[in-house]
Amino acid sequence: MTGQTHDPAILADGDDWRTRDLAAVWHPCTQMREHPDIQPLLPIERGEGAWLIESGGRRILDSGSSWWTNLHGHAEPRIAEAVARQARTLEQVILAGCTHPGAVELAERLLTIAPREPGRAPLSKVFYADNGSAGVEVALKMAFQWFANRGDEPRRTKFVALHNGYHGETLGALAVGDIPLYRRVYAPLLCEAVFAPSPDAYLARDGQSAAGHAEDAADALAHLLDEHAGEICAMILEPRVQCAGGMRMHDPVYLKRVRELCDVHGIFLIADEIAVGFGRTGTLFACEQAPGDTRSGGAGGIQPDLLCLSKGLTGGFLPLATVLATQVLYDGFLDASRERAFLHSHSYTGNPLACAAALASLRIFESDEVLARNRDTAAKMARLAAQVGSHRHVADTRQAGMIVAFELTRDGDRRTPFDPALRVGLQAYRHAVARGVLLRPLGDILYWMPPYCIDDAQLQLLAEVTAEAIGSATACA
Numbered sequence: 321m322t323g324q325t326h327d328p329a330i331l332a333d334g335d336d337w338r339t340r341d342l343a344a345v346w347h348p349c350t351q352m353r354e355h356p357d358i359q360p361l362l363p364i365e366r367g368e369g370a371w372l373i374e375s376g377g378r379r380i381l382d383s384g385s386s387w388w389t390n391l392h393g394h395a396e397p398r399i400a401e402a403v404a405r406q407a408r409t410l411e412q413v414i415l416a417g418c419t420h421p422g423a424v425e426l427a428e429r430l431l432t433i434a435p436r437e438p439g440r441a442p443l444s445k446v447f448y449a450d451n452g453s454a455g456v457e458v459a460l461k462m463a464f465q466w467f468a469n470r471g472d473e474p475r476r477t478k479f480v481a482l483h484n485g486y487h488g489e490t491l492g493a494l495a496v497g498d499i500p501l502y503r504r505v506y507a508p509l510l511c512e513a514v515f516a517p518s519p520d521a522y523l524a525r526d527g528q529s530a531a532g533h534a535e536d537a538a539d540a541l542a543h544l545l546d547e548h549a550g551e552i553c554a555m556i557l558e559p560r561v562q563c564a565g566g567m568r569m570h571d572p573v574y575l576k577r578v579r580e581l582c583d584v585h586g587i588f589l590i591a592d593e594i595a596v597g598f599g600r601t602g603t604l605f606a607c608e609q610a611p612g613d614t615r616s617g618g619a620g621g622i623q624p625d626l627l628c629l630s631k632g633l634t635g636g637f638l639p640l641a642t643v644l645a646t647q648v649l650y651d652g653f654l655d656a657s658r659e660r661a662f663l664h665s666h667s668y669t670g671n672p673l674a675c676a677a678a679l680a681s682l683r684i685f686e687s688d689e690v691l692a693r694n695r696d697t698a699a700k701m702a703r704l705a706a707q708v709g710s711h712r713h714v715a716d717t718r719q720a721g722m723i724v725a726f727e728l729t730r731d732g733d734r735r736t737p738f739d740p741a742l743r744v745g746l747q748a749y750r751h752a753v754a755r756g757v758l759l760r761p762l763g764d765i766l767y768w769m770p771p772y773c774i775d776d777a778q779l780q781l782l783a784e785v786t787a788e789a790i791g792s793a794t795a796c797a
């Protein structure tokens with residue numbers, strides 16, 4: 321062997337690779353009939369910083385960070401080295417009855433950096449899972465079982481979630497999600513959730529401010545919680561940005577109100593920061609952006625009872641999820657009976673390679689002062705987005721830190737969507753891919769959520785191609 325990282329015979333010819341793929345692979349979130357004609361497969365051989373590199377050498381800008389996972393760039397050498405070192409030492413060990421240094425160090429580190437609210441006992445325990453949906457399942461089950469262990473009768477069997485929210489694809493996660501495309505067919509299988517109006521600022525009408533709309537949504541939530549008092553164990557939400565729901569953003573005042581309401585009703589607050597955690601919205605965690613109590617001069621930020629993290633947790637290298645929990649939650653499972661324990665497990669829970677990647681990623685946050693650098697990058701993104709957003713079919717341009725979204729509508733009036741059959745977003749995607757940018761849309765919403773290492777030239781390319789893609793896709797719509 322020459323030390324090559326792949327068999328060149330497999331990758332030498334992109335077309336051959338595509339043909340073999342379609343004969344053998346069933347792709348996620350894909351209508352397979354659309355391959356290869358409507359959506360050609362991209363044969364990616366390597367990654368380098370913000371670039372994905374096809375087998376023929378063509379470079380494609382990864383503007384969505386490979387499903388929002390990548391933070392510091394593809395094949396980041398320091399993370400790669402940490403994973404390689406770990407692989408030579410301990411690649412996997414059962415986490416029931418055993419522990420390993422990576423699991424301990426990562427748990428300690430996460431508890432140190434987790435959102436904290438003055439006067440509230442901190443998040444103090446870390447439970448590991450191996451993907452985002454599994455992390456959500458863990459949080460939902462923990463909340464439910466805590467009340468069951470306490471012996472509440474009648475049982476609290478419901479969760480409150482938000483309209484247009486998304487929390488993953490497993491049945492529990494789908495039950496608290498509200499995107500019909502993913503949910504509808506499985507509805508008969510799902511546990512009961514109660515949906516509250518979304519605080520989404522795009523829904524504000526008649527000159528109402530984002531904060532005003534968020535306050536109204538919180539008032540509606542208050543009614544809903546009253547109506548279902550005693551039936552609910554937890555509320556789950558994506559703080560600041562409903563990502564899969566179209567990068568819809570809300571005013572952080574909503575987070576403060578939700579925290580207060582969950583306290584009043586004695587239910588757990590689950591913050592799903594799987595997509596927005598680790599700096600995406602400008603702060604390390606989106607929960608930090610909730611306003612403080614100005615009357616008492618208090619610091620801002622809210623602390624959830626359960627915090628779900630995944631995606632960027634490992635810098636985008638390996639699947640891993642964590643659920644951070646309060647001591648009160650943890651104590652509710654301590655008992656002589658095994659049945660009262662939290663008996664959830666996944667084979668790769670707390671995998672050492674994934675923990676090593678996560679620790680290396682967190683070290684980069686410090687050594688490279690990532691959050692400060694992101695503030696500059698986000699300011700550049702804002703300037704470029706203002707130009708792109710001036711197109712008449714862009715009804716709304718919104719930004720939260722390193723996330724920018726463009727809402728395409730028929731009249732640019734924020735109300736009249738394009739006929740879905742036109743698949744305007746898909747047309748934009750096809751145009752952008754041909755120009756070397758992977759701009760995967762959410763319906764007719766285009767967005768930028770790039771690796772944090774994206775440079776000025778790459779940002780310029782991203783903006784130019786997005787503007788072109790919007791022009792081309794809407795020209796004949």
Ligand SMILES: Cc1ncc(COP(=O)(O)O)c(C=O)c1O
Pocket residue numbers: 451452453454456486487488489558563564592593594595596630631
């Ligand atoms: C907010 C949120 N929660 C949960 C998930 C599910 O994570 P995974 O795809 O790793 O199962 C996602 C995935 O996009 C997400 O955006």
